[in-house]
Amino acid sequence: MTISSTSFSSKRRPRSILAAALACFDQTGVDETTIAEICRKSGASTGSIYHFFDSKQGIVGALLVDGLRDNYEQTRQRLNKASGAQNGVRTIVESLIDWITRNRAWARFIYATGTGSLTAKHREALRQLNDAYFEMVKAYFQPHVDAGEIAALPADCYAPLILGPVHEYARRWLRGGVKTSLGQRKNVFSDAAWRVVGRSQTVG
Amino acid sequence: MTISSTSFSSKRRPRSILAAALACFDQTGVDETTIAEICRKSGASTGSIYHFFDSKQGIVGALLVDGLRDNYEQTRQRLNKASGAQNGVRTIVESLIDWITRNRAWARFIYATGTGSLTAKHREALRQLNDAYFEMVKAYFQPHVDAGEIAALPADCYAPLILGPVHEYARRWLRGGVKTSLGQRKNVFSDAAWRVVGRSQTVG
Amino acid sequence: MTISSTSFSSKRRPRSILAAALACFDQTGVDETTIAEICRKSGASTGSIYHFFDSKQGIVGALLVDGLRDNYEQTRQRLNKASGAQNGVRTIVESLIDWITRNRAWARFIYATGTGSLTAKHREALRQLNDAYFEMVKAYFQPHVDAGEIAALPADCYAPLILGPVHEYARRWLRGGVKTSLGQRKNVFSDAAWRVVGRSQTVG
Amino acid sequence: MTISSTSFSSKRRPRSILAAALACFDQTGVDETTIAEICRKSGASTGSIYHFFDSKQGIVGALLVDGLRDNYEQTRQRLNKASGAQNGVRTIVESLIDWITRNRAWARFIYATGTGSLTAKHREALRQLNDAYFEMVKAYFQPHVDAGEIAALPADCYAPLILGPVHEYARRWLRGGVKTSLGQRKNVFSDAAWRVVGRSQTVG
DNA sequence: AATGAATGAGCCTTCATTCAT
DNA sequence: GATGAATGAAGGCTCATTCAT
Numbered sequence: 102m103t104i105s106s107t108s109f110s111s112k113r114r115p116r117s118i119l120a121a122a123l124a125c126f127d128q129t130g131v132d133e134t135t136i137a138e139i140c141r142k143s144g145a146s147t148g149s150i151y152h153f154f155d156s157k158q159g160i161v162g163a164l165l166v167d168g169l170r171d172n173y174e175q176t177r178q179r180l181n182k183a184s185g186a187q188n189g190v191r192t193i194v195e196s197l198i199d200w201i202t203r204n205r206a207w208a209r210f211i212y213a214t215g216t217g218s219l220t221a222k223h224r225e226a227l228r229q230l231n232d233a234y235f236e237m238v239k240a241y242f243q244p245h246v247d248a249g250e251i252a253a254l255p256a257d258c259y260a261p262l263i264l265g266p267v268h269e270y271a272r273r274w275l276r277g278g279v280k281t282s283l284g285q286r287k288n289v290f291s292d293a294a295w296r297v298v299g300r301s302q303t304v305g
Numbered sequence: 306m307t308i309s310s311t312s313f314s315s316k317r318r319p320r321s322i323l324a325a326a327l328a329c330f331d332q333t334g335v336d337e338t339t340i341a342e343i344c345r346k347s348g349a350s351t352g353s354i355y356h357f358f359d360s361k362q363g364i365v366g367a368l369l370v371d372g373l374r375d376n377y378e379q380t381r382q383r384l385n386k387a388s389g390a391q392n393g394v395r396t397i398v399e400s401l402i403d404w405i406t407r408n409r410a411w412a413r414f415i416y417a418t419g420t421g422s423l424t425a426k427h428r429e430a431l432r433q434l435n436d437a438y439f440e441m442v443k444a445y446f447q448p449h450v451d452a453g454e455i456a457a458l459p460a461d462c463y464a465p466l467i468l469g470p471v472h473e474y475a476r477r478w479l480r481g482g483v484k485t486s487l488g489q490r491k492n493v494f495s496d497a498a499w500r501v502v503g504r505s506q507t508v509g
Numbered sequence: 510m511t512i513s514s515t516s517f518s519s520k521r522r523p524r525s526i527l528a529a530a531l532a533c534f535d536q537t538g539v540d541e542t543t544i545a546e547i548c549r550k551s552g553a554s555t556g557s558i559y560h561f562f563d564s565k566q567g568i569v570g571a572l573l574v575d576g577l578r579d580n581y582e583q584t585r586q587r588l589n590k591a592s593g594a595q596n597g598v599r600t601i602v603e604s605l606i607d608w609i610t611r612n613r614a615w616a617r618f619i620y621a622t623g624t625g626s627l628t629a630k631h632r633e634a635l636r637q638l639n640d641a642y643f644e645m646v647k648a649y650f651q652p653h654v655d656a657g658e659i660a661a662l663p664a665d666c667y668a669p670l671i672l673g674p675v676h677e678y679a680r681r682w683l684r685g686g687v688k689t690s691l692g693q694r695k696n697v698f699s700d701a702a703w704r705v706v707g708r709s710q711t712v713g
Numbered sequence: 714m715t716i717s718s719t720s721f722s723s724k725r726r727p728r729s730i731l732a733a734a735l736a737c738f739d740q741t742g743v744d745e746t747t748i749a750e751i752c753r754k755s756g757a758s759t760g761s762i763y764h765f766f767d768s769k770q771g772i773v774g775a776l777l778v779d780g781l782r783d784n785y786e787q788t789r790q791r792l793n794k795a796s797g798a799q800n801g802v803r804t805i806v807e808s809l810i811d812w813i814t815r816n817r818a819w820a821r822f823i824y825a826t827g828t829g830s831l832t833a834k835h836r837e838a839l840r841q842l843n844d845a846y847f848e849m850v851k852a853y854f855q856p857h858v859d860a861g862e863i864a865a866l867p868a869d870c871y872a873p874l875i876l877g878p879v880h881e882y883a884r885r886w887l888r889g890g891v892k893t894s895l896g897q898r899k900n901v902f903s904d905a906a907w908r909v910v911g912r913s914q915t916v917g
Numbered sequence: 918a919a920t921g922a923a924t925g926a927g928c929c930t931t932c933a934t935t936c937a938t
Numbered sequence: 939g940a941t942g943a944a945t946g947a948a949g950g951c952t953c954a955t956t957c958a959t
Binding site: 538540621623624625626662663665666668669670672673674675676677678681684687688689694697698701704705 | 742744745825827828829830866867869870872873874876877878879880881882885888891892893898901902905908909
């Protein structure tokens with residue numbers, strides 16, 4: 102639940118505000134959390150919070166963007182060290198599982214937060230983040246698709262096919278609806294991902 | 306976006322209230338929608354709304370439970386007419402896709418609505434619904450699992466593996482983040498589902 | 510300080526709210542008056558106030574428009590009974606003096622309230638009121654101007670010339686800056702008004 | 714709109730703060746203007762503003778007192794060069810018109826600003842200013858009143874009678890409610906002033 | 918003289934809910 | 939079953955002011 106040090110700001114105050122906000126949001130829900138509670142938990146005054154964030158929505162947006170960035174960044178680093186089609190697919194699945202496992206409250210928050218009410222600023226940041234992620238993944242896998250090691254499918258289906266099961270299980274697990282931890286399902290979901298998009302090469 | 310006639314109540318007023326509420330929730334979000342707006346859109350008075358529903362949360366709960374029931378019910382009917390492992394898996398995937406396609410606002414609402422703030426009454430209804438669905442699906446597939454036509458996997462992984470990709474794609478599509486309609490992806494997702502859990506029998 | 514019965518609304522609640530608001534505004538100033546204080550003084554609840562008035566500014570606007578209407582209406586009635594150039598001028602001056610004298614708090618409020626922050630709705634009402642007043646006065650005096658009984662001056666100078674001194678004295682008196690009451694200056698100001706715009710006819 | 718160099722302070726910073734404040738007050742209103750906005754416009758920091766002025770009210774007071782002093786001072790200088798009853802009356806009217814014309818934003822600010830919320834310090838300054846002005850005018854006109862060249866009227870009626878029409882017209886003009894500029898009405902208002910208080914001497 | 922982060926009291930407004938008719 | 943005026947608790951946000959540097 103610690104807000105990554107690469108996040109939002111290097112200043113102490115804003116970081117502690119975000120951490121407190123995340124804790125509150127996770128315990129009581131975003132709408133149910135009052136600014137006053139974030140004050141109490143973070144030790145910052147109302148004014149101080151508004152000095153760093155334009156509004157409550159601004160906190161939500163920062164938390165959302167930071168979380169996705171942190172998550173994507175981790176995947177990027179792991180993918181940099183990976184090679185091969187199957188290894189890549191498994192890396193993506195496992196990286197997501199690891200991030201969620203290590204950032205449960207953050208993940209719960211992200212799953213629960215719609216992008217509908219975001220500021221233009223954060224909406225734009227989100228778009229850029231998603232684009233960058235998509236480009237990175239594409240750069241890695243395109244050669245393998247061309248080589249026939251990965252099934253040729255509509256571009257917008259890969260993510261749902263590979264990560265959809267993880268997201269679905271994660272939502273349930275984080276909600277408490279499932280006993281076995283997400284981490285213990287690592288093999289099931291990375292096997293499945295490869296089974297769906299992988300194609301074993303028949304050597305001529 | 307019509308509230309199914311098998312839903313909640315056979316009376317006209319409550320149905321029109323639910324329909325208006327769903328429309329509002331979908332356009333502005335649940336929290337952003339005020340009772341006054343539901344009054345305006347439904348033509349009912351404040352008092353009338355409170356006559357049929359205990360609270361705003363009651364409307365949300367009814368809409369959620371009704372939607373899931375409607376969705377499950379459709380799957381149940383289709384599964385009754387199906388036979389075989391692969392056919393069953395495809396039926397489940399396609400039924401979900403069809404329901405979402407025909408009830409986009411409703412689906413968007415369900416995806417966006419957390420179960421956290423439900424009334425005990427609705428929470429219980431939801432539990433029963435989910436249990437019944439699970440039992441139904443299990444009754445259908447267990448023989449095929451025993452026969453080795455379907456992979457033996459942890460019980461709580463089937464739903465994520467089979468439907469996770471659909472849910473993930475649906476969320477994006479309903480949000481407008483993807484151009485191609487969910488319906489056009491029917492084959493992709495039912496193929497994938499079968500590829501993940503299906504096991505072709507090597508006939509000896 | 511009583512809100513005229515011809516004002517704003519015939520309903521009891523809104524009238525009592527306006528009366529309470531005027532009293533508060535007069536005692537502590539518009540900006541310094543809180544909605545809570547108007548609640549206390551009027552006996553209405555917060556919600557009730559917002560049920561009748563869109564905002565605090567809405568109360569200010571209603572009070573302003575009502576006051577001017579009341580004032581103009583009185584002048585209109587007196588002018589209907591008047592005849593002749595000099596009599597008309599004196600009637601206008603004296604009507605204003607009487608209204609201010611009988612509605613001191615209201616007058617103080619009107620003098621202190623700028624039209625800058627009015628709602629479009631109230632701004633429009635104000636415009637219509639002023640136009641109607643101007644037309645009425647013009648209809649009365651035009652014949653006398655044509656007959657040479659009243660000096661031919663730029664149209665927009667009559668009001669300042671005739672009523673300017675009264676307004677100036679009234680502002681001071683209402684502020685407590687002058688001892689002698691406005692009412693006791695009736696002759697001084699109506700004499701002066703006639704002296705400025707009146708022209709005695711030299712009979713040939 | 715330049716803050717006169719004889720005003721408040723000879724230092725650059727405070728003068729630029731006052732100028733910025735006046736511009737803000739004029740554009741958005743006193744209450745609507747925040748200290749932060751004055752910072753932005755003046756380039757001074759919050760702390761700097763509070764270094765020179767005790768409070769926001771202090772800025773308002775300084776601006777008010779300075780404006781009136783500047784205005785009175787101009788009249789004093791012109792009256793020093795004048796002689797005779799009629800010339801004196803016309804000088805007073807025209808001096809006011811000229812000042813308002815050359816200091817429109819300042820005049821608008823003064824008209825809009827009540828004296829109610831002033832600091833004791835500024836309230837006292839204002840009193841002294843008004844007293845001095847009154848004494849000066851009295852010193853000039855008393856001989857002419859005694860000589861019967863100016864009507865004998867209650868002392869507190871002269872200012873309203875002579876300047877009331879100008880103030881009334883000025884308020885409207887500054888508000889944009891009247892097309893013709895105040896300057897173009899100079900003759901109308903000085904003629905009228907003399908007509909009201911002047912008495913031609915029958916030499917006999 | 919200057920800075921600007923930090924404070925925190927306070928206010929307008931919203932809105933789910935009640936209840937007399 | 940239906941109405942809608944009335945309630946009032948609660949919260950996001952503003953902004954004048956302070957103070958450590």
